[in-house]
Amino acid sequence: MFNRSLVLPPSGTETFFLWGPRQAGKSTLLREHYGDERWIDLLKSDEFRRYATRPELLRQEMEAAGDQRGRQIVIDEIQKVPALLDEVHWLMENREMHFALCGSSARKVRRGGANLLGGRAVRYELRGLTASELGPAFDLDRMLNAGYLPRIHQASRPTRLLDAYVADYLKEEIAAEGLIRNLPAFGRFLEVAAIGDTEPVNYSNIARECGVSSQTVKAYYEILEDTLLARWLPAWRRRRKRRLIGAPKFYFSDVGVVNRLARRGTIARGSPLYGKAFENWVHHELSAWLAYSDSGPPDLAGNGVTHWRLPSGVEVDFVVGDMRLALEAKAVPLVGGHHLRGLRSLAQEHEVGRRAVVSLESQPRRTRDGIDILPWDLFVRLLWEGGLFDAAPRRGPR
Numbered sequence: 212m213f214n215r216s217l218v219l220p221p222s223g224t225e226t227f228f229l230w231g232p233r234q235a236g237k238s239t240l241l242r243e244h245y246g247d248e249r250w251i252d253l254l255k256s257d258e259f260r261r262y263a264t265r266p267e268l269l270r271q272e273m274e275a276a277g278d279q280r281g282r283q284i285v286i287d288e289i290q291k292v293p294a295l296l297d298e299v300h301w302l303m304e305n306r307e308m309h310f311a312l313c314g315s316s317a318r319k320v321r322r323g324g325a326n327l328l329g330g331r332a333v334r335y336e337l338r339g340l341t342a343s344e345l346g347p348a349f350d351l352d353r354m355l356n357a358g359y360l361p362r363i364h365q366a367s368r369p370t371r372l373l374d375a376y377v378a379d380y381l382k383e384e385i386a387a388e389g390l391i392r393n394l395p396a397f398g399r400f401l402e403v404a405a406i407g408d409t410e411p412v413n414y415s416n417i418a419r420e421c422g423v424s425s426q427t428v429k430a431y432y433e434i435l436e437d438t439l440l441a442r443w444l445p446a447w448r449r450r451r452k453r454r455l456i457g458a459p460k461f462y463f464s465d466v467g468v469v470n471r472l473a474r475r476g477t478i479a480r481g482s483p484l485y486g487k488a489f490e491n492w493v494h495h496e497l498s499a500w501l502a503y504s505d506s507g508p509p510d511l512a513g514n515g516v517t518h519w520r521l522p523s524g525v526e527v528d529f530v531v532g533d534m535r536l537a538l539e540a541k542a543v544p545l546v547g548g549h550h551l552r553g554l555r556s557l558a559q560e561h562e563v564g565r566r567a568v569v570s571l572e573s574q575p576r577r578t579r580d581g582i583d584i585l586p587w588d589l590f591v592r593l594l595w596e597g598g599l600f601d602a603a604p605r606r607g608p609r
Contacts (some may be wrong), residue, residue: 213361216595217337217404217504219244219311223281226303226328228405230290230463231337232382232439234451236312236362236375238287240337245283245311249276253288270302277306277488284609290314300328307415309583316384318437336422336439339465342588343595349586356478356490358467370535373471377401397425400431403439409490410444411458411520426472432461440464444494447519447530458517466491477599480542480571489542490528493569495591497529497538501592519557527553534566535600544571546584564600 220227251269253259261268273279286295289312302308312332339359340351357561358371366372381398387599393396401420404416407417412432413556414425421428435441461467466488470478476496478484497516519537520526529538537557541550546568558580567583569590576584585593595598 214342215240215337216344216499217335218343218503219335220333222248222283223309224307225333225468226331227311227333227335227456228301228317229311229313229335229337230317230439232339232360233315233380233407234275234362235315235337235339236361237315237337239361239481241285241287241311241313247286248283248285249279251284251287252284253291259291262292262295262390267294267296269298273308279306283309283311285311285313288315289311290316290318296328300331303328303331316438319433333442336502338495338502341496341499341595342591349591351492352480355466355485355492356470358470360465360467363366363467369467370471373467377471378467380438380440383436391431393423395428396421396435397431401472402430404432404435405463406468408461408466408469408473409487409494410488412461435461435463440468440482442498444529445517445518449493462491462494475493486540488540488570489569489587490540493538494529496591496594497531501531511559519553521556525553525556527557528556532600533562537563537566537567541570542570546570547570549581551578555580 217240219229219240229237229241251258251262251263252414273284286299290294296312299310299312301312306381308407310332334389340354340361342354353364357364357366358373363369363372363376381394381401383389385397386394400417400423401421403417413429418425418428423431427579432441436443441461441463444462446457446459448457455473463472469475469491470488475484478488494516501515514533517530518526518528519530527537530536531538537554539550539554543550550568554560554563554568557563558566565583567585569585569587572586573586575586575589578584590599
């Protein structure tokens, strides 16, 4: 059992959506918080059939149960019966009831025109395991090979579970929902997209590799995003002196899934694939911290992470907030000057609060021009304790 960092509201105080990829631990977290409350599990075929054919049963059953104020009604896998959201809306407005609405895919709900409760429900998202949640049990090499999903991360043979996870995703999330017509083409796309994890996306190149149109590739990426298997990292847009690359990068939500889709096998320190997996993990930690944080500077609220890249290829992996933090992920035992080109170029054009490199070095140090070289375990501690953004702003040369 893990002590998850996402804090859910007390029973009967808030209606919310809880989204997250399959097997991220959403149901387990809800059981911990609301185990004694009314629970509707749409993964059960009998409950699915009842509510799919007669969604009004929810309202009728809640009316029969009497005053439910102060209680939390949990509906698991809400995307399977979006029509229930109309009944949820009525019960919220007329009976002051509160619901926890859990799902692994927002696509069917959002794109099907379902009732999203008119902004009356807060949105939470549960990510995979973080280093902070694992605590002393955290093992970087295992994290980069097995991934972040709790059940798979703990397994003695995670590769078989990862294979099953990918197969279930294709069968249940994609084929069963009728999201695409050409499943073999989508399977090929998944492999190509995984190989390009952490890199800027070029739709035309990927379309040629998959034998489909660019518009189809865009639709495929939307499916990955909507089913929470991956997310975009947009490009920094505020240009100063030089033209920037505006293409977003794409990060899978779980590096173990990336490893299986890209057929990487076991990745070892010192290899280029280890470096890509390390960057995915740093993005995962950053985005999870931002998603779970209720406090902190306003410019860090929401998904406040971008990347910065020049046409020459000089780049900074992550820019957090309004230049509060510029961060590079380098899985090397010794950070050299060539690893710092992006951070130094960025400081020539922007005021940057703190510049840092997350690395495999064993001790922290600071370069002459103020770039912090952080061991990965220190990065984790500073991030989750809120100390990563403490440095005072410095103005770079103009």
